[in-house]
Amino acid sequence: MKINWKVRFKNPQFVTQLVLSIFVPILAYFGLTAQDLTTWSALGSLIVDALLNPYVLILVVMSVYNALNDPTVRGLGDSRQALKYEKPREDK
Template sequence: MKINWKIRFSKKNLTFVFRFIAALIVPVLAYMGLEATDFTNWKSVGDLLISFVTNPYLIGLTIFNAVNLIPDPTTKGLSDSKLAQNKILIEKDDK
């Protein structure tokens, strides 16, 4: 599996970064029946982290959700295209 991680997680690719973070957080909140507004203090965040770490199903679900975001749907298999692998900059679309 060849993926250009520098491009995926670069500052200029914030869409991917935010989607990846959401892929980690949303399954946990949905499984626990919580919303972001439920976290008004650090104790509630700590309690959620402990609940997450002690739940193997939720860990697996979160990993699966995050990994599912990584493959490029425009290519066959799990690797990036040769063009994407060789990119060093993200080009801006002027539409």
């Protein structure tokens, strides 16, 4: 499994997808929205509760897997071509 992390993190769409794939399952499980997290202690408590719940962790892991997976390549990784990129490719 080889992933070009440097290039992926240069892509704002990937970063957004990764952050959402972590927080959306947690918020959904606990029946919250982002507007409910109005203090740092509420956010910290939510993260601790999520880490202590194996079901939520499985949801997050599966969501992150879906964010990392490239359906155009067999397995979990980037194509040989994508591994050579220095920045995200722009198709126009």
